[in-house]
Amino acid sequence: MSGQTAFTLILPIAFGSAAVVYLSGKISAALRNFLAVFFAAVPLVLLTALYGYTGKIVYYDLSFLNQSLILRIDAFAWYFASAVALIDFLAIVFSLRYMEDKKQLDFYYFAMLLVNAGMLGIVLSGDLLSFFMFWEIMSWITYLLISYKGGKAVAAALKYMIMSIMGSCAMLLALGSLYSTCGTFDISGVAEGMSSATPGYRLFILLLMIFSFGIKNAIVPVHVWLPDAHSEAVSPFSAVLSGVLVRMGIYGFLLVMFVLVRWNAVLELRILGLLDFHLVFCWIGAITIVVPTFIALLQDDAKRLLAWHGIGQGGYMVLGIGLGTSMGIAGGVFHTLNHATYIALLFMVVGAVEYRTNGVRDLNELGGLAKKMPITFIGGLTGILGLIGVPLTNGFVSKWLIYKSLVMNERPLLAFAALIGTWGTILSVFKFLHHIFLGQLPQKYNNVKEAPFSMRFSIITLSLVIFLFGIFPGLPLTVISAMLDSFGIIPLNPTLFGVPSTLGELNTITILAAVLAMMVIGYAVFAWARKARRTDQFDSYGAGAYVPVNRYQYSVRFYERAYEVIGPYIRDRIDEFYIWFVEKAEGFFDTARKIYTGNVNSSTAYIVFLLAVLVILKMWGRF
DSSP, X not given: OOHHHHHHHHHHHHHHHHHHHHHHHTTOHHHHHXXXXXXXXXXXXXXXXXXXXXXXXXXXXXXXXXXXEEEEESHHHHHHHHHXXXXXXXXXXXXXXXXXXXSOHHHHHHHHHHHHHHHHHHHHBSBHHHHHHHHHHXXXXXXXXXXXXXXXXXXXXXXXXXXXXXXXXXXXXXXXXXXXXXXOOBHHHHHHHHTTSXXXXXXXXXXXXXXXXXXXXTOTTSOTHHHHHHHHSOHHHHHHIIIIITTHHHHHHHIIIIIXXXXXXXXXXXXXXXEEHHHHHHHHHHHHHHHHHHHHHTOOBHHHHHHHHHHHHHHHHHXXXXXXXXXXXXXXXXXXXXXXXXXXXXXXXXXXXXXXXXXXXXXXXXOOTTTTSHHHHXXXXXXXXXXXXXXXXHHHHHHXXXXXXXXXXXXXXXXXXXXXXXXXXXXXXXXXXXXXXXXXXXXXXXXXXXXXHHHHHHHHHHHHHHHHHHHOTHHHHHHHHHHHHHHTSOOXXXXXXXXXXXXXXXXXXXXXXXXXXXXXXXXXXXXXXXXXXOOOTTSOEETTEEOXXXXXXXXXXXXXXXXXXXXTTSSOHHHHHHHHHHHHHHHHHHHHHTTOOSOHHHHHHHHHHHHHHHHHHHHTTOO
């Protein structure tokens, strides 16, 4: 199959498969499940065949606008499309058992495939009108998937949708303005038109688009929809939502700053004539790292904890991209892929635990599941190692690139903010892993079994990807380097195992050798040491007191004192402000609504009163 043929087939298959799977569910649930997995795999296979291919096709002519709807693929589009296809495929495989006892499964698989098609359409769009249409498809299907369970999920979905509509309105205003200015929706044509635009107009477009993409990417202060959405969405969709869907915002940032406006022009922009735009963008990223990461520390719901980390990790991406250096952009873009793998993995781990414990997500009600669910435990451990950025995981490489860029560009305060984020991450993910898998096993979970094969398959696959890209980072960095070249940024020219010494050498083989040597030394020490003595799991104590049998581990509310100290300072005051604003607005409109009584006499009186006011103003020469 030629590259052109494969490229032409991706979106028709992605969109058509959603309808086919929905209709097949009316015939057989087994057929529906098979087709859902098959059609989720097809875009992944086609994209694998398209590695290194560059092309463009016109798929529809809008004669009344004298415009064409275009699809295009290059390193930039391929990179994000591959991440979308991989995570959605694994989420659907995971869903086979997780969702088996749920209702409306025909709709669920239809929506999962359709949201995947929408995201693929976004990153493959060659014109802004197609981009907006696919963006809206993705947004509305996301609303339906968040609200899938009903009840509280509907309120969470409405919160998301209100924020999303605000972003869409900002984007629509920007697109209308760009069409009026440049006379085209074609991305390359808009980029050419923007080259002669004034700095003020470029800043206007940037602010509108960044507001829109910032909502989707859940950056502070427009992040408030994400924790509730994750809490109420089913876990397989949470993996897609946090892994790739919100990162459509990062794709949008890159598109507007490096393709439409171009980075050299962005560097010249100043807000109110005082602040460099790209540094303000960096500080938004830094704040998005620190505040949500420590709010995550306060969470006892496993999915809310991960949701807050999803917000915080997005800050690293924004920070790296905002620096604008080759290493910073590469780190931010690479972190987008890395985050997709380990956050999707962690949501699947939580989903597997939910599945085996009848929906328990409260960290204080779990514990000791490592022996019952060893593969799920290893997946959880791998996920948090990637989230922290431990050497030999992909998260280490992308964070190293961002930290190195911050140091080389002499940004100590930004670097300190990123470092604080890592400290907070370590504290909260220790709590996550320990409370679920370590400590004492509650007696009610004595009969818990390992997750089913379909769940283990997705967990193992993502775990392997985390280590694969951690040991061989040159695989994705080669694509990112081609992306940088297309942006007009000096490429990294990475090796298979890292980046060359001219950029501050990173060699993962050296790190691997050091880790293996430490493991050998550790094994030797333990082999020669006194043998451990097995004791009953309840033969333990904390701070000199034995732990009661009905209390699974000593670390319940382990950070209680920290909660008391930092809790009042890191509440989500932005969300509280939005809630206060909505309450006041409701009160105002309820009062205003009373003015309109529906009575003709009242309406006539209002008109007469308004005319009298206008006459008086005219007499006074004020009107």
